[in-house]
Amino acid sequence: MTNELVDKVAIVTGGASGLGRAAVQQFLTEGARVVIADIDRDRGEALAAEYGADAAYKLTDVSDPQQIGDLVAFAVQTFGGLHVMFNNAGISGPMYPRFLDDDLTDFDRVIGVNLRGVMVGTRSAALYMTEHGGGSIINTTSIAGVQPSRSQITYAASKAAVIHFTQCAAIALGEYGIRVNCIAPGNIPTPLLESSRTQSLSDDTRAELFKLIRQIQVDMTPLNREGTPEDVAQAAVYFASDRSRYVTGTVLRVDGGTAAGGRAEHRRSSASPRFRWPCHGSRRRTPLTLRPPAAVQTSTRRPVGTRTGPASITRIVGGLGYQLHPG
């Protein structure tokens, strides 16, 4: 502990789980007082009780501007000010192998949390900070917002918009001493990551598939390991602290180098992971090979269709840009 955040008051939205929870812990370790803002009341209250007097929980749905206004007022009332606003809450959304399959029914929900929640959170915090000596606003985007892909297009678009918004806000708020930056995490195992990929699967299949996807993602990561919520929390401390006092409008990727070209490395890997699942109406288990995009382009074998295995798995790997092939 280096006491980087002593005398600072921070709000962390989505602070009851995953990346937000790690940031709450790290901010507290560095001496801040922290409001955990989340729609998960049980976990939020339990965490605040566990962390003691320097933490408080406020039930907040970031898609509701009124609730974000109340949240800022709560932080000021409870801890006497607001210096750091970490707009971190986010949701994924279904994954489709083809954009044409996406009927956009989820669009308003995802944009409401991931983009409007960030914009309203920034504005509400800035309205206080402009009158009280400035502050630091940190927004969570994603490498999905940096690197275009074929999967989860609404999610990716929302995260790309967060980056552009962050840069605009940095320009607009700099004169008030308010810095606005964003963090783009790579794939970090959290409930959000798992839920976005494994809807409608049995527990066993989900566990097996998730393990395999994680293995592929490590292959694609130059630093050759999975990221952790704590890795992202370190970046949040940097932006929250005065160490980043001349830094605004930036995107800090915390992805082990994936966006720098990890996928190209993976293409050179000869070993394709195997995945087995029971076929429909049969006890036989068919071994299938998961091929990355480069291999798919050169393969002469037909990819697996929905008759060979559960459509949900084909859809999930398709959403990642992969295909399953027999053998």
Ligand SMILES: NC(=O)c1ccc[n+]([C@@H]2O[C@H](COP(=O)([O-])OP(=O)(O)OC[C@H]3O[C@@H](n4cnc5c(N)ncnc54)[C@H](O)[C@@H]3O)[C@@H](O)[C@H]2O)c1
């Ligand atoms: N995990 C990853 O690999 C990854 C990668 C890139 C970006 N992100 C982003 O990081 C952020 C945190 O994700 P995570 O992986 O920690 O997920 P998570 O599911 O572990 O945590 C998200 C938290 O946000 C809360 N939340 C959801 N909707 C909310 C709302 N409307 N109002 C308030 N709180 C709400 C949830 O209750 C949960 O506690 C998200 O913005 C996500 O898009 C995550």
